[in-house]
Amino acid sequence: MDLNNCDPIMIQKALDSLIETHIETLAVKIVGIPEERYRSYGLNLAQFFQLPTVKKLTFATNVGFPHDFFDNVIKPSNIEYFTFADPEINFGDFSLLVRLMPNLKYLNIHLTSAQYSVRRWREVERNKPFPLMSMMKTYIVHVHDGTPIDFDRLVHHLKAMPALLQLEVTAPHGLFNAQNWEGLITSSLMKLVHLRLYATSHPQDPETIVQITDAFKTPFWVKKTNFVFMLMQLVQHKKAREQSETIERLGRASFNIYAYQFWTGAVRSDSALVRSHAPNGIRLLAIYIAEAHARNEWPVGKTISCIDQPTTLAERLNNAQQFKKNFNFEMSMLVDNMDNTFHITYGSWPFRFFVIYDGKLVLKADPDKETFTYDMNEIDNWIANFYQSRPQTI
Incomplete structure (x- = not known):
């Protein structure tokens, strides 16, 4: 839906008509909402979360304050599979969002520690339990490079997913301390089968790269054949040749440690x-x-x-x-x-x-x-x- 080219009143009628359908899967993208005029449109976007038969929802928008889409949800949703494609969501609002979907089995979301400028942000108290997501089986999270969340904050909500089977985390390299992840997995994610850790940025210094990757070569990680740690930041091929020893050590690792160096x-x-x-x-x-x-x-x-x-x-x-x-x-x-x-x-x-x-x-x-x-x-x-x-x- 492009609000620059569509009548908001007609869009709202279209949204209201969804209540009468029996669809289970819905993908919505909304663009053309200027922040300074958003509230004047009067769209009830929270109703996406209240459609009685929808089990799978994918949502994206160009609005920089996505909290308005679920602030007005008044009862728990039936959604089991949820993808929040864009934009990033503040961690405080994330806790509210998952409370609205107690039946979640699959979640794909972008998190940030950035604070909204349009209203007072919510803060999560780390000494209080995160909303329990007992049915969560697959979790894909992208942590914003510019304003990332720290590892403790990540742990705070991962501990609320005791039944998690598949986890994929894309984040700056600072969140990937091998010892910390081993402790989290052995204490709170004991059912985890597949793990993908993607470092979107990392130091170019060869010794630092070796220190990061060598930490994943302990007996715990070596036997985890379904676990992968990948350095995702591409480097010039010429530099890769100059750092051939480092790249070679990555290739020899028993654990699945990869570095993309081409294209x-x-x-x-x-x-x-x-x-x-x-x-x-x-x-x-x-x-x-x-x-x-x-x-x-x-x-x-x-x-x-x-x-x-x-x-x-x-x-x-x-x-x-x-x-x-x-x-x-x-x-x-x-x-x-x-x-x-x-x-x-x-x-x-x-x-x-x-x-x-x-x-x-x-x-x-x-x-x-x-x-x-x-x-x-x-x-x-x-x-x-x-x-x-x-x-x-x-």
């Missing part, structure tokens, strides 16, 4: 590139091909890759899907077939940038020979200049 140039600026040229009808595609540095094929590849060479198209598709998810990759993606037709035709290892116009290849840009990355500004300018100078055809 740096493509990942960092794909969003800006896509958005810059989409209005002109220029379509940018990423094509996922055979692994250039497969862990099980190339000895040097074991130091920079955590992926085996796919043997089936299903495996290659899964790798591509995980890549898009892990890096929020916005560019549309195709997957080469298992005959490697695209790779054989274009010679695209480790990766290349091609421009095809009117059925003809007009540019094959090679990456820098030392960093194996592209200057996205140069590519952006080349596309813009070519678009302006191309032959005008009807």
Whole structure:
């Protein structure tokens, strides 16, 4: 729903009509709500949580104070699966939110310690128990890099999920102290089967990285084959070579400790590139091909890759899907077939940038020979200049 282009009164009528339906799954995205005018719209957004048959709800908005969407909920919700896609929610409001959904089994949310400017924020007293989430089985939490919550605050609500089976935490590296996590798991999350810890930022100093990762090489972590700790911040390929000892030690770990070191140039600026040229009808595609540095094929590849060479198209598709998810990759993606037709035709290892116009290849840009990355500004300018100078055809 875009309130810039829709009548709020008609939107409210549409929301009211949902009460008469028997849907179980609902995904809602609301944009175009200026903060200074929000209250004048009079939308009853809290009713999403009160629809009697809805069990799965995904919600996103561009409003910076999401508390208004559930402040007026007057009775517990029947929702079992909830994703709060955007924006981040303050930890104090998070405690109120989960009180409204006592039947939660799945939760995906973004947390922040930032304080709202529009009203006095709620604070959680850590000496009081967090609302018990006895049915919670899967919890995915993203902690904001700029205003993260500390580990004690994270522990405060994880202890309220005694039946948790799957946990995924994406946060700055400061929240990933191996000893602290071991204590939490053995004392409060004893049923946990799958754990994914994604460090979105971490020091570039090799010794510091080794200190962080070595702490996960104790007997407790080594035997946890379903647990993964991953350093997610991409570094330039050139720097990875300069720190080869560190990257090698990551690769040798018995516990699943990974560091993504490749696709740096493509990942960092794909969003800006896509958005810059989409209005002109220029379509940018990423094509996922055979692994250039497969862990099980190339000895040097074991130091920079955590992926085996796919043997089936299903495996290659899964790798591509995980890549898009892990890096929020916005560019549309195709997957080469298992005959490697695209790779054989274009010679695209480790990766290349091609421009095809009117059925003809007009540019094959090679990456820098030392960093194996592209200057996205140069590519952006080349596309813009070519678009302006191309032959005008009807």
